[in-house]
């Protein structure tokens with residue numbers, strides 16, 4: 042079982058989310074979206090509470106969480122960096138940009154830097170293919186990113 | 201819209217918003233206020249204009265002036281010059297790259313000339329958050345006509361006669377599908393809109409939803425009327441926040457106007473729409489998987505039959521259509537099946553929206569009549585290949601499609617022709633590649649995608665695609681053999697024949713089509729251990745030609761790992777052991793001294 046115990050306020054919040062969907066098992070994906078919006082990620086304890094509230098097995102919740110790439114069981118960095126690996130960005134050099142981010146931050150895709158500041162992930166097409174290759178940091182979208190721009194982007198968030 | 205003398209339309213699509221179109225909108229409004237013109241000129245944020253390459257776009261009505269690459273600081277000048285003094289801001293107008301002439305009206309731009317906009321009819325014309333603007337352009341007239349003048353069967357017959365085929369990839373006749381769903385009796389039926397748009401590099405559906413959400417709602421209601429459904433669900437990717445928000449606004453407004461809800465238009469027909477969110481799984485675009493995902497389960501496909509028309513959402517008859525398919529429906533009802541049938545080719549009526557991207561000058565969203573050739577799309581609308589490079593291939597159909605070459609350029613685009621040449625229409629992604637793109641790497645890119653997105657339910661797809669990926673990887677690392685090519689072919693055939701759903705049945709297409717069309721390139725990899733396009737890192741080296749290098753030090757200053765050595769004004773050398781092959785030096789050198797060996 043999980044080591045860290047969730048604070049009561051957080052448990053209450055989760056119970057409330059489940060209730061807002063009438064504790065319906067078929068609303069699981071909507072509940073998970075809401076929970077991830079609230080907590081940033083979906084650790085094991087959160088999944089256990091959701092399973093209890095919706096009256097489904099923890100295995101079922103875990104099965105759904107791990108099936109969909111949008112759901113994450115680890116926290117993201119303070120500034121989550123996503124590199125678009127959609128086809129349009131790929132053919133305009135997205136992979137080289139990704140390599141450069143990995144090299145400069147020294148973390149693999151899906152992980153967070155030791156100071157918790159940056160995490161790297163890939164996504165598939167944000168719909169700004171005209172600006173390929175595209176990188177997003179949080180809500181901000183950077184277009185036509187070259188390998189040379191990577192250091193500048195990171196620097197913007199380093200202070 | 202009447203009360204204003206002029207309108208300024210600004211693109212609110214995702215691409216242009218990323219380039220600060222919201223700030224431009226604010227600045228325009230501020231500038232108007234400063235001149236006291238805010239009651240005479242209206243600033244409207246619309247959906248995508250399509251010409252994303254030159255975004256952000258600002259268009260002025262009624263004179264149709266089309267400004268490109270507008271920056272927030274240009275707002276004041278547009279108001280001062282154009283709106284107040286009536287003089288166009290020349291420096292912001294589009295310049296035709298061939299003729300070097302300024303084109304101020306989008307109608308005369310090569311990019312738009314060959315296009316016919318049916319599904320995109322309102323994108324870039326109306327404020328998508330204002331139902332009145334939709335209604336003023338014949339919006340909800342088709343629904344009214346169906347409810348008051350047509351029986352459900354008449355509507356189905358009209359759609360059948362139009363020849364409309366599903367735009368989500370399969371190309372199944374829409375009218376026929378509606379007829380199946382209407383014939384199945386049940387106490388509850390559902391209409392589902394598939395807005396999962398999983399093809400990476402495609403953004404047609406998103407642009408329709410962002411630019412004209414009511415067209416989809418109206419069509420869903422029409423469909424519901426034909427089959428006797430009272431509930432509709434839009435399944436949309438959670439990655440599309442703007443489209444989600446605009447749909448929410450649209451649903452709310454439609455309810456307020458009595459166009460959704462109980463007893464619509466007093467015709468005794470009730471229908472309402474809710475939304476479900478995807479969570480990043482490509483396979484959920486497949487209709488049975490999509491339905492399972494709507495039920496809160498893992499999005500795994502199941503065997504058809506039963507088709508959703510018999511047993512779909514919650515085990516009830518369900519009709520699933522794609523966003524673009526729906527967007528065509530109101531126009532067909534308004535203008536008639538015969539009108540629609542005249543556009544396009546015999547077996548593929550109407551138009552198709554494509555997201556044109558890759559190594560092409562005019563990246564953007566286009567809608568062309570079926571039967572337009574790839575050459576027209578790439579060279580006339582797309583403006584040819586970027587940076588004067590040579591065309592190599594065009595990929596259609598996303599991870600399920602194939603790479604087509606020079607010899608296919610004159611193929612008229614329609615469902616059947618594309619399949620005949622080894623690709624497919626897919627949902628409308630069209631990626632152009634030039635001489636620098638390695639086709640083995642391209643196949644590997646798609647397989648990497650498929651491996652990640654396979655749901656794992658059946659073995660040929662789960663394991664087979666992984667093996668395909670490994671073989672391709674081996675080849676790009678220069679360790680492949682000629683036997684591997686046969687292995688790739690055989691394995692591909694087995695995966696296609698034995699997979700359960702459309703994902704596995706089509707995933708080997710990128711491999712098969714590249715082997716077929718670029719066999720020499722595979723041979724170069726396995727026999728000469730060379731990558732002719734110079735993309736496979738293991739098979740290349742960056743070298744500086746001492747004859748051409750003038751010792752400007754630019755490359756050395758830009759190399760991210762400091763592996764270029766040399767004194768000022770002397771030839772530089774790359775330390776191959778330290779080089780990470782990022783290509784920065786080659787991009788930077790102004791003397792073409794760096795090449796790939």
Ligand SMILES: Cc1cc2nc3c(=O)[nH]c(=O)nc-3n(C[C@H](O)[C@H](O)[C@H](O)COP(=O)(O)O)c2cc1C
Pocket residue numbers: 365366367368369370371372374394395396397398399482483484485486487488520521522523525526627701702703
């Ligand atoms: C792996 C896979 C992914 C699919 N993705 C989509 C999609 O993103 N959008 C879509 O409309 N249809 C997609 N489809 C097709 C749907 O299964 C279905 O045929 C379509 O939504 C029917 O609508 P239509 O007849 O209007 O095209 C996909 C099919 C497969 C096999």
Ligand code: SF4
Pocket residue numbers: 483500501653654655656657658659661662699700701702703704705
């Ligand atoms: S073909 Fe692939 S995606 Fe489709 S059901 Fe089988 S494993 Fe899942």
Ligand code: SF4
Pocket residue numbers: 742758759760761762763764774778779780781782783784785786
């Ligand atoms: S390819 Fe990149 S790492 Fe190699 S020498 Fe050039 S700039 Fe440096």
Ligand code: SF4
Pocket residue numbers: 744748749750751752753754755756771772788789790791792793794
């Ligand atoms: S940029 Fe080109 S010319 Fe300048 S030092 Fe490097 S290789 Fe030589």
Ligand code: FES
Pocket residue numbers: 125126127128129130131165166167168169170171173174175400401402
């Ligand atoms: S492929 Fe990157 S934004 Fe579309």
